[in-house]
Amino acid sequence: MSKISTTVLLTTLAVGLISLSIDSTAIFAQTATSISIVPGSSAPNNPKFYDPSPANIAVGTTVTWTNNDATLHTVVSGSPTTGETADFGSSSTFLSKGKTISHTFDTAGTFDYYCTLHPFMIGQVVVK
């Protein structure tokens, strides 16, 4: 066997093993999910703000919000009408572009949240 074909074979094997390990972790990966703060969210007429919303997750799941917009945003539990609750997020944590905030939901329930800087931005996490 030539050196090149050995290298190709080993590379193929390595890629295969990496694929296998990704697949096997995916089976147990029900414990994390991502929500995007979509580009343009500072405009009230943006089609989406938090995506997905509602996010349907299982108890014990860690949700990570990522700000994919160019403007500062927050993730704050509660609603613009009833105000901030202590469940998750913070009105004093300003997420610039690319920044994240995470929370692990340990109890079932329906959790509303919003952006204190843009109160038209509302989202919901449903934990079952």
Ligand SMILES: [Cu+2]
């Ligand atoms: Cu905002």
